């Protein structure tokens with residue numbers, strides 16, 4: 001059955017603010033995230049993505065500090081087209097389960113300066129969109145959250161935000177109701193705050 005990728009009834013055709021997940025959405029990060037686990041002896045098949053690092057490390061029996069010592073900032077590169085999209089955004093945000101210091105260093109590495117960027121240490125657990133919207137001073141209807149996982153979709157739904165799936169990540173699985181984006185530039189057509 002074809003998926004319904006249209007905007008749901010009543011929702012504005014354009015959003016004023018875009019919030020992005022980082023790993024698997026802005027950054028093609030699976031290999032970079034996997035590498036420390038492999039170095040610490042975890043088989044690749046046991047590693048999953050999209051979780052709070054501390055939770056995944058606990059599940060796999062790895063010390064977070066050991067993981068972070070082996071993680072290389074800047075190894076994961078942006079998906080093609082992402083830097084050009086970010087450069088067009090006046091006001092945007094990041095909502096990520098990434099380790100806070102590593103996530104902020106990653107944004108600095110790529111020269112990205114979102115209006116708001118919240119990571120795992122800001123949420124004290126799995127990320128939520130609410131604190132990001134509060135920091136931006138916007139309500140859910142104004143916001144498009146772009147992510148690659150079911151948890152990202154849940155975050156958007158819980159805050160009344162639109163959800164767009166980063167379809168450029170082959171690991172992202174669409175469900176009915178998603179706005180599925182084929183390439184990062186498709187985000188721009190859904191926003192009304194472009195530079």
Ligand SMILES: [Mg+2]
Nearest residue numbers: 021023024148
């Ligand atoms: Mg992700």
